[in-house]
Amino acid sequence: MEDSRSLKKAEISVKQGRIVKLVSSDSFFSIFVFLGKDKSKDHILDEDSCDCKSFVFRKIYRGDGFCYHVLALKMAMEKENYRTLRASSKEVFEVLLEIHAYGKSLKLRKLLVRQ
Numbered sequence: 001m002e003d004s005r006s007l008k009k010a011e012i013s014v015k016q017g018r019i020v021k022l023v024s025s026d027s028f029f030s031i032f033v034f035l036g037k038d039k040s041k042d043h044i045l046d047e048d049s050c051d052c053k054s055f056v057f058r059k060i061y062r063g064d065g066f067c068y069h070v071l072a073l074k075m076a077m078e079k080e081n082y083r084t085l086r087a088s089s090k091e092v093f094e095v096l097l098e099i100h101a102y103g104k105s106l107k108l109r110k111l112l113v114r115q
């Protein structure tokens, strides 16, 4: 069950524009990224899964509700309230690599500024 605290955090995240849809301009795929604030990590996610700790331990291990990142994505998709960023498949790959390796993508931030 989703607690009200997670729902509130999700709602704020959507308002802050933390959901980014990365669309590959030279291929046929897109991914969603939750943009972490300050020292928080970025997360690669879709409507059913997230790479964060809360998803692993709450959702998978305990069978509890989704992390607030996934809740934010669901809310954002409902109202199409997310940022869309077009990038080459190579750039998308680099963003994924950075998030996987460092927990945060500088490349993604650069692309968002360039947009």
Ligand SMILES: [Zn+2]
Pocket (backbone or CB within 6 Å): 043, 050, 051, 052, 053, 054, 055, 067, 068, 069, 070
């Ligand atoms: Zn998460």
